[in-house]
Amino acid sequence: MLARAITFALVGLEPRRVEAEAFVQEAVPAFVLVGLVDRACQEAKHRVRTSLKAARLRWPGRVTVNLAPAELKKEGSGFDLPIALALLAASGQVPRERLAEHASCGELALDGRLRRVNGVLGVAEGARRAGLPRIICARDACAEAALAGVEPVGVEHLSEAVAYLCGELEAPVFARGNGQPRSVALDLADVRGQERARRALELAAAGGHNMLLGGPPGIGKTMLARRLPGILPPLGEEAALEVTRIHSVAGLVDPTHPLIERPPFRAPHHSASTAAIVGGGPRLRPGEASLAHRGVLLLDELAEFQRPTLEALRQPLEDGEILVARAAGSARFPAQFRLLGTMNLCPCGARGDPGAQCTCSPQRISSYRARLSRALLDRFDIVVTVPRPRAAELQAAAGEPSKHVRARVAAARRRLSDAPPARTDAADKVLTRAVERLRLSGRGRAKVAAVARTIAALAEAEAVEPAHVAEALTYRAPPELTA
Amino acid sequence: MRCLRRHQLPQLLRAIHDPPRRLYLRGEAGADLLEEKAVAVVGARACSPYGAQVGRMLGRELASAGLVVVSGLARGVDGEAHRGALAADGRTVAVLGCGIDRDYPAAHAWLARAIAERCLIASEYEPGVPPEPFRFPARNRIVAGLCLATIVVEARARSGALITADFALEEGREVFAVPGEITSSLSAGTNALLRLGATPLTSADDVLEALGIEPPVREAPTHPLLQLLPATADELVQATGSSAAETAAALAELEVNGLVAEADGMYRALA
Numbered sequence: 047m048l049a050r051a052i053t054f055a056l057v058g059l060e061p062r063r064v065e066a067e068a069f070v071q072e073a074v075p076a077f078v079l080v081g082l083v084d085r086a087c088q089e090a091k092h093r094v095r096t097s098l099k100a101a102r103l104r105w106p107g108r109v110t111v112n113l114a115p116a117e118l119k120k121e122g123s124g125f126d127l128p129i130a131l132a133l134l135a136a137s138g139q140v141p142r143e144r145l146a147e148h149a150s151c152g153e154l155a156l157d158g159r160l161r162r163v164n165g166v167l168g169v170a171e172g173a174r175r176a177g178l179p180r181i182i183c184a185r186d187a188c189a190e191a192a193l194a195g196v197e198p199v200g201v202e203h204l205s206e207a208v209a210y211l212c213g214e215l216e217a218p219v220f221a222r223g224n225g226q227p228r229s230v231a232l233d234l235a236d237v238r239g240q241e242r243a244r245r246a247l248e249l250a251a252a253g254g255h256n257m258l259l260g261g262p263p264g265i266g267k268t269m270l271a272r273r274l275p276g277i278l279p280p281l282g283e284e285a286a287l288e289v290t291r292i293h294s295v296a297g298l299v300d301p302t303h304p305l306i307e308r309p310p311f312r313a314p315h316h317s318a319s320t321a322a323i324v325g326g327g328p329r330l331r332p333g334e335a336s337l338a339h340r341g342v343l344l345l346d347e348l349a350e351f352q353r354p355t356l357e358a359l360r361q362p363l364e365d366g367e368i369l370v371a372r373a374a375g376s377a378r379f380p381a382q383f384r385l386l387g388t389m390n391l392c393p394c395g396a397r398g399d400p401g402a403q404c405t406c407s408p409q410r411i412s413s414y415r416a417r418l419s420r421a422l423l424d425r426f427d428i429v430v431t432v433p434r435p436r437a438a439e440l441q442a443a444a445g446e447p448s449k450h451v452r453a454r455v456a457a458a459r460r461r462l463s464d465a466p467p468a469r470t471d472a473a474d475k476v477l478t479r480a481v482e483r484l485r486l487s488g489r490g491r492a493k494v495a496a497v498a499r500t501i502a503a504l505a506e507a508e509a510v511e512p513a514h515v516a517e518a519l520t521y522r523a524p525p526e527l528t529a
Numbered sequence: 530m531r532c533l534r535r536h537q538l539p540q541l542l543r544a545i546h547d548p549p550r551r552l553y554l555r556g557e558a559g560a561d562l563l564e565e566k567a568v569a570v571v572g573a574r575a576c577s578p579y580g581a582q583v584g585r586m587l588g589r590e591l592a593s594a595g596l597v598v599v600s601g602l603a604r605g606v607d608g609e610a611h612r613g614a615l616a617a618d619g620r621t622v623a624v625l626g627c628g629i630d631r632d633y634p635a636a637h638a639w640l641a642r643a644i645a646e647r648c649l650i651a652s653e654y655e656p657g658v659p660p661e662p663f664r665f666p667a668r669n670r671i672v673a674g675l676c677l678a679t680i681v682v683e684a685r686a687r688s689g690a691l692i693t694a695d696f697a698l699e700e701g702r703e704v705f706a707v708p709g710e711i712t713s714s715l716s717a718g719t720n721a722l723l724r725l726g727a728t729p730l731t732s733a734d735d736v737l738e739a740l741g742i743e744p745p746v747r748e749a750p751t752h753p754l755l756q757l758l759p760a761t762a763d764e765l766v767q768a769t770g771s772s773a774a775e776t777a778a779a780l781a782e783l784e785v786n787g788l789v790a791e792a793d794g795m796y797r798a799l800a
């Protein structure tokens with residue numbers, strides 16, 4: 047007897063249809079699993095066998111399971127449930143026709159309980175595209191599966207799935223809704239003083255500019271950077287789904303409210319490898335740059351990152367996506383993030399601090415700064431140097447709270463996308479003069495023009511005025527970084 | 530590229546104790562540029578933002594008064610003096626301690642190009658001679674020798690810039706030193722020069738006066754922000770009560786007009 051269960055394997059983020067075909071013979075009990083399966087998948091044999099026993103189901107004899115197409119590499123434990131259901135259908139313990147109307151995915155525990163696996167959203171999307179209305183999955187994966195627009199059938203135990211397919215049990219009703227997110231964004235009100243850096247942060251949020259914060263240690267560069275997500279407007283429906291899909295594959299979604307509605311924030315440590323940042327590895331996982339899609343990628347201590355890692359970021363910064371090609375295949379991961387970097391002004395860190403004397407030689411400083419290539423520096427529209435604030439500033443009143451800033455940012459973004467302001471003739475003149483006097487390159491000029499546009503949009507101005515261009519000029523990269 | 534033999538050297542340089550046998554020249558300007566009234570602006574390579582600011586300011590103001598600014602193309606004060614002179618559309622001469630065809634330090638290759646486009650680069654070494662430590666003091670005697678006066682902007686206790694000043698004193702030329710904080714090791718050399726009797730330099734006009742040149746009349750910049758400098762942008766926001774955006778726009782305006790410069794987040798007045 048032959049039977050099939052349908053599931054989906056994810057190649058990168060892309061679901062591919064996989065059929066678990068089971069063939070059962072009356073013979074000495076045995077279990078053969080074929081179809082280019084990896085270690086975790088091969089172990090499914092043992093989990094399925096003990097689960098059947100725990101669910102008091104009959105082991106049918108000699109079982110051969112093929113995961114088709116055999117050319118596609120199958121990874122992970124999500125195939126446990128389809129394998130079990132296929133062999134139950136092949137041995138007549140669940141109706142075959144009814145099983146064919148469902149997709150399924152989930153890992154079996156030794157006692158027959160069902161566990162959720164990573165990437166449920168992708169599998170459910172595959173089911174929707176294949177025209178399958180329902181997906182059988184673990185109960186705590188229901189909220190995630192429902193995001194794809196299919197009806198999740200949440201079960202806690204293999205025997206529950208069998209009862210449901212046999213019509214002995216109604217599909218448990220699933221209540222839609224995305225609960226309250228756990229994490230509360232950090233508030234800008236905590237930052238005292240630092241007017242210039244705050245302003246730059248607001249501009250970066252409004253215009254989607256990449257930003258580099260420089261300054262001596264301990265002045266709150268990281269503190270400021272961590273508050274950028276809090277002033278970004280929430281993600282739209284489409285964007286939220288994109289982000290959730292990536293995080294689902296990486297196993298980072300919260301089962302109770304899976305939809306990620308706030309822009310993600312990722313801050314990998316500077317010891318991170320290139321594969322960890324841009325994605326890849328033997329299993330084609332999304333990297334930090336993709337996890338920061340539609341959000342913020344903070345590279346704290348930018349100059350401490352390995353140079354190849356930083357250079358690898360140039361392509362996603364340009365194209366908004368990463369194509370990872372490995373022996374295992376190739377995958378495309380979206381990576382439209384805004385890059386936020388922080389760095390000291392010199393290796394010893396004393397530069398920019400009036401209370402300390404820098405002991406770095408000019409050679410050391412230039413080799414420190416040379417760790418960032420010009421090409422990478424060119425991607426930063428806004429470069430701000432923040433010197434150490436004086437004690438008086440630290441006693442200043444609490445800053446403006448994030449929600450006020452967020453409202454301005456959202457308004458400016460709408461203005462920029464609906465009708466971006468154009469430069470007046472007077473503003474053009476200022477820009478031309480600045481190019482001559484401050485020796486701006488062509489790209490430098492374009493960056494100043496873009497930032498000036500954001501400034502005008504934030505100021506609710508009809509056009510880009512000379513004052514907007516002038517302010518934008520102060521965010522250009524200092525010549526010692528670009529020379 | 531040209532080469533001056535000993536008898537073709539400018540008068541001032543020929544007059545020193547051991548003038549170079551040859552002087553190689555590179556650049557668009559004629560050799561007669563070396564005959565013009567010149568001052569040397571020299572100082573530490575690892576200078577402070579203060580030293581860089583003063584070097585740039587002297588380069589600019591002396592060049593705009595018509596003097597030729599001579600220096601050694603080194604990092605720090607030397608480079609700033611050349612840059613200042615170029616920014617004022619003035620004339621400047623860089624004297625190298627290596628072959629005339631080499632750009633040393635490499636970081637100043639573009640500065641060397643900019644100088645060669647309008648002014649002169651000079652060296653007593655034939656093309657291909659590598660830069661070596663013992664050549665720099667020798668180079669310094671040419672820097673001092675070409676000039677009526679030598680200005681030391683910032684120098685540690687045993688600095689190459691002091692060697693230049695020694696050469697200038699030996700030849701009986703004027704030596705100026707820029708006073709610095711007594712606690713700063715970068716000013717130890719210049720303050721020692723002052724103690725030995727060098728003329729303290731408080732503005733570019735001090736040099737012009739000593740050389741008998743009428744200082745050009747400059748309109749004093751009156752922008753209110755200039756009174757508050759040096760300061761960071763945040764300090765200006767605090768002091769003036771205007772927004773970060775307005776302050777930044779005003780500072781950029783001043784920067785484009787060449788009145789302020791920013792280094793490591795600190796804004797300084799250039800005038």
